[in-house]
Amino acid sequence: MPLFFRKRKPSDDSKKRLEYQLCLSKEAGADDILDISNCELTEVPATAFSICKVLQKKVFILHGNELRSLVPKGCGIISLTTLKVLDLHENKLTSLPDDIGQLKSLQVLNLEKNNIKALPDSIGDLRLLQTLNVKRNSLSLLPATLGHMSSLRTLDLSENAVRELPTALANIRTLECLTLDAAQMSFPPASVCSGGTEVIQRFLCTELGVEYCPPSQYLLPVLESDCSGQMEDCIDGQEAAWQSKFQDYEKRKEQKQQEKVEFERRLEEEQREHTQLFLQNNSRKEDILQSVKQEQERLEQGVSQQQRALDVDRQRLLGKVRLAETSITSRISCLLLENKRQRKSTEFLQSLEEDRIRMEQLTSITQEEADSLRKREVAAAMQKMLSEGYSMHLLQEACETRRQSLVTETCRSMETLDRKFDHVLSLQQLDKSKAIAHILQEEEIQKAAFQALQLQKDSMHGYIRKQIRLIEAELMQLTRLEVKRRDLDAENLQEVLSDQRVALTDLLQQLLKQKDQREVELQHVLAEMELKSESNQQNYWMIQYQRLLDSKPLSLRMQEAGVEQELVSLLCKLSAQHYLPVIAHHRITSEALRHMTTSDLSKLGICEVGIQKALLSWAKEWISPPAKGACQAQEEEAGPSQPSAPALPLSPPASLASFELVVTPNTPSPDDTPSASECVVCMETEPHMIFLPCGHVCCCQVCSEVLQTCPLCRSDIAQRIRLYHN
Secondary structure: OOOOOOOOOOOHHHHHHHHHHHHHHHOOOOOOEEEOOOOOOOOOOHHHHHHHHHHOOOEEEOOOOOOOOOOOOOOOHHHHOOOOEEEOOOOOOOOOOOOHHHOOOOOEEEOOOOOOOOOOHHHHHOOOOOEEEOOOOOOOOOOHHHHHOOOOOEEEOOOOOOOEOOHHHHHOOOOOEEEOOHHHOOEOOHHHHOOOHHHHHHHHHHHHOOOOOOOHHHHHHHHHHHHHHHHHHOOOOOHHHHHHHHHHHHHHHHHHHHHHHHHHHHHHHHHHHHHHHHHHHHHHHHHHHHHHHHHHHHHHHHHHHHHHHHHHHHHHHHHHHHHHHHHHHHHHHHHHHHHHHHHHHHHHHHHHHHHHHHHHHHOOOOHHHHHHHHHHHHHHHHHHHHHHHHHHHHHHHHHHHHHHHHHHHHHHHHHHHHHHHHHHHHHHHHHHHHHHHHHHHHHHHHHHHHHHHHHHHOHHHHHHHHHHHHHHHHHHHHHHHHHHHHOOOOHHHHHHHHHHHHHHHHHHHHHHHHHHHHHHHHHHHHHHHHHHHHOOOOOHHHHHHHHHHOOOOHHHHHHHHOOOHHHHHHHHHOOOHHHHHHHHHHOOOHHHHHOOOHHHHHHHOOOOHHHHHHHHHHHHHOOOHHHHHHHHHHHHHHOOOOOOOOOOOOOOOOOOOOOOOOOOOOOOOOOOOOOOOOOOOOOOOOOOEEEEOOOOOOEOHHHHOOOOEOOOOOOEOOEEEEOOOO
16 A cells, blocks of 8 residues: 555536535425435535534435545534434445444444444444444454444444454344354354354353343334334324334234244254254264374374485585585685785885885975875775785685585585674674774874874964963063062052053953964864865875975975075965975065966965965065165154153054064063062962953962952953963
C-alpha cells in the first residue's frame, strides 16, 4: 500500500446526486429517509448530520461510497440519535466510533463489505438493535458486550477471521439467525457451529451455566415493548392497525414453531448420519496409523543409512578443510612478507625524501621551482603507490576468488572460518578509522602550533607587547614617586607626574586596543591560509610551520639585502616577511609599487587583500629621503619643540599601527625612586594591578578585587590590568 496517495475527486454526476438528495431531504413533506449512497464520498458531509438532527431522520443510507470514518470533523454522533436504520455496506471503514452506543433508537446496522478490524465495546448499548450485519470484514475478536443487546434477532459474522464466540452471546435470548463460517470455528467447535443457531445457543448456555430457552418466549415481550413505545408516539386512531399486525405476528409464530419441529427432526437424522460417519472415520484412521507406522520404520532405516553416508562425506570434507587451512595460512604468511617489503620500500622512499629536502636546502632554486619539483616527485610517488596498490588489489581479488571456491566446496563446515575472516576485516576497518582520526587530530595540532609560532614570530605583536611593558614600568615608577612625593608636599611636581600618568594611561589603553586588533588581523590571515590550504595539499600547516623556521638560501638573502629598508620594515610590521623573497626576486621598489594594482600583486604571488592594500597605500604616501629631509628642515625653521611635554604619539598612522615611547627629562628615573614598594591597603605585598583610567599602581591582586575606587585619587575603577614582573 503506498504511503502517499492522491485523493480522487468525485465525478460531476456524484456531486449532482449528492446535492439532489440533500435538497430532496429538506423539502416539506419528505419522508424520514436520507439516501446519499453511490456518491463517491470519502467522508460524510457535515450538512448530512445537520439534516438528520434537525429533521429527525429515521433511515440513513450511505452504501457504495469510499468512507474511511463515519463522523466528520466538528460533528458528533449524537446528531444521529433518531436513526433506526443505518446502512454503511460497501465502504472502506476500518473502525466505528467509540460512542456508537449513543444511537439508542437504532434497530438495523448494516456494515457489510468494509475493513473493520474490531467492534467498540459501546456497541452493547444498542438495546433496540435487531439486525447486525458485519459480513466480509476483518474482524478477529468480538466484544463481550454483544451479550447486552437484548433485542438482537439477526447476526451475520460470515467471511471474517472470527475463530471464537464470546460466551456472553448466550444472554441474547431473542437471537433467531446466527450466520458464521462453521468450518473455521474453534469455539464452539465446527461440529456445533454447523448445527445451526439453536445448537450454538444451547452450547453457549451450557458453557455459561444457564438454561436455554427458545427465542419465541422472549420475542413477544420485546415486540410488545417496542409496540408500546411506538404507540406513545402515535395518535389515537391506529389501535386497530396494531391489532391486525399482532394477529399476523401470531400466525408467523405458529409457522415458525412448525418449521422448528421439522428442523429438529432433520437435525436428529443428521446426527445419526454423523455418528455413522464418525465410526467409519475411526476405523479408517486406525488403518492410516498402521500404514504410517510401517512407513516411519522404513524411513528410519533409510535415515540411518543416509547418516552413515553423511559421516563418510563429513570426514572427506574435514580433510579438504584442513588442506584449505594450510593453504590459507601460507597465503597469509606471503601477505605478511609482502607487507614487510612494502614497509621497507616506504622507509626507502622516506629516506629519499629526506635526501631531496637536504638537496633543496643546498641548491639555490627559487620557491616556485621547488614547488614544481615537489609536485612532480609527489605525482611520481603517488603513481608508484597506485601501481603497487593496484597490484595488491589484483592479488587480493585472486585470493578472494580462490577462497570463494574453497568455501563452496566445504559448505556449512566453513561458516566458522568465514566469521573469523569477517572479524579480521572489521578489525582492519577499525584500525583504518583510528588512523584517519589520528591524522585529523595531528592536522589540528599542526594548525595550533603554526598559530602559536605566528604570534611569536610576529614582530609588530612583539613590539606592542614591549611598548606595553615599558608603559607598565613607567606607570609603576610614577605611582611610587607620587606616593613618595605626596609626603613632601611637592605640588608642582605632583601636577607634572599627574599629567604624565594620564598620558601614559591613554597610551596604554591604545596599545591594548591595538594588541587586540593585531591578534584579530592575525586570525584573519590564518583564516585566509585555512581557505587556501583546502585546495593546496594535506600537510599544509606543517609546511607553513617549517617555512617559518627554515633559513633562506644565500642568493636569496643577497637579493633581499638590495630591497629598500623602509619596505622591509613595512613587511615586518605587517607580519608579511614571507613575501620578502617575492619582492626581492622581482626587484620591486617603492616607485614600482606606485604604478601597480592589486591584480599585479596577485600575479606576483601576494594574494592577501589586506597586505595588498597596505603596500599600495604605503607606496602612495611614501616620501623619498631627500624630500623627507626638506620637510624636517621646514619643521625646524617653524619653531622649537617644547621639551616639558611627554612625546606620546596618541594618533599613529593606521597603516603602521605602532607607537614609540619616549621618556622625557621630567620623568623620574628608577634610581631616584625606592627600590621596592608595598600595597597601600595591606602593606605586605608588592602592587601588581594597574587601575584605569587613573593609571595608579598601588594595590596587590587580592586587595584590588574588593575595591571600586582608587585608594590614591578616589576615582572610579573602570578596568584592572595585571602586572607581571620579570
